[in-house]
Amino acid sequence: MLQHKPLIGVPADRRPLGGHYFHCVGEKYLLAITECADCVPVVIPSLGSGDRLDALVAQLDGILLPGSPSNVEPHHYGQPSEPNTLHDPLRDATTLPLIPKIVAAGLPLLAICRGFQEMNVAYGGSLWSKLHEVSGLNDHREDETQELDVQYGPSHPVALASGGILHGLAGSDSINVNSLHWQGVRDLAPGLQIEARAPDGVVEAFSVRNAPTFAVGVQWHPEWKAKTNPFSVKLFDAFGKAAYAHAARR
DSSP: OOSSOOEEEEEOEEEEETTEEEEEOOHHHHHHHHHTSOOEEEEEOOOOSSHHHHHHHHHOSEEEEOOOSSBOOGGGGTOOOOTTOOBOHHHHHHHHHHHHHHHHTTOOEEEETHHHHHHHHHTTOEEESOGGGSTTOOOOOOOTTSOHHHHTSOOEEEEEOTTSHHHHHHTSSEEEEOOOOSOEEEEOOTTEEEEEEOTTSOEEEEEETTOSSOEEEESSOTTTTGGGOHHHHHHHHHHHHHHHHHHHHO
């Protein structure tokens, strides 16, 4: 029996507050880890890559890549940056090299929104900077004039890939999800397989093909009031069980 609950690393955003830089993680992600995965969150400062990332991988039992107001810098996938776009280069420098290390080491990985986009870029994929400006695609942004419960409320269904991890968790062919993003998958990275698509065909979830353990990214926000959403509970529970299995091996 484990003496301690598994430790889940959560990379932070690096943000200026009052003239100083702080490393921040939204509370909703931490609560989902504690309440639905039954694990202990550990905030990882975004200070860039280095030997400390190897040390982290050796000590943790899983990684959750959270969403953020910032976008992955487009130069990482050969595109120019859009004007007035918020970036976080030190988070990119921390997470992009960390992602393949995580999967190779057999740590469970759950990536959400920006984390989902980081995961695609880390494996060699590319992104649309503004889905709402791409012909044939829907507007996936939230209405920021509405209260948070409306912004994070169900927005559209996603079709779940038959035989996929999420299809197995849901026990159905589709689920309803929220939608609060500008960016989206343009070219899916080699080594990733589609788990869900939006009605317009945009990739909404994927997993790492042949990963040794749970390695899933979702574009929506399952962490929002996760305890009240049956599918979110199943998703975080599956992530948590994989973390417990890793902790037992470690």
